[in-house]
Amino acid sequence: MASDVTRKLLKVFGIAVTDFEDQAAALIERAEALKARGAPPEEAVALLEEAVQSVTMVTERWGEVQSYLQDVQQKLLGAARGVLEVARRKP
Numbered sequence: 001m002a003s004d005v006t007r008k009l010l011k012v013f014g015i016a017v018t019d020f021e022d023q024a025a026a027l028i029e030r031a032e033a034l035k036a037r038g039a040p041p042e043e044a045v046a047l048l049e050e051a052v053q054s055v056t057m058v059t060e061r062w063g064e065v066q067s068y069l070q071d072v073q074q075k076l077l078g079a080a081r082g083v084l085e086v087a088r089r090k091p
Contacts, residue, residue, distance in 0.1 A: 009068055016061035023054045 027050060034043055 006068070009065060013061045013065050016058050020054055020058040023050075027051050027054065 027047060030047055034047060039047075
């Protein structure tokens with residue numbers, strides 16, 4: 001059964017992903033327009049800064065999900081190892 005922590009974490013991640021998709025689409029559109037008209041360096045740099053910020057944000061949220069999942073996996077593996085140790089001792 002999923003915990004409230006899991007639900008909240010996935011909700012935050014889901015929102016981050018959908019926000020990222022929207023931001024990425026808008027940035028791609030801007031990049032194509034800048035390329036077509038010969039972007040001045042300052043506009044290109046601003047677009048790159050926004051892209052880095054957007055990727056960084058979604059990557060951080062993904063890292064939180066991965067970390068939480070790894071913690072749950074380690075707890076499960078620890079419990080399973082304990083059962084195996086007991087089972088191996090029985091004749």
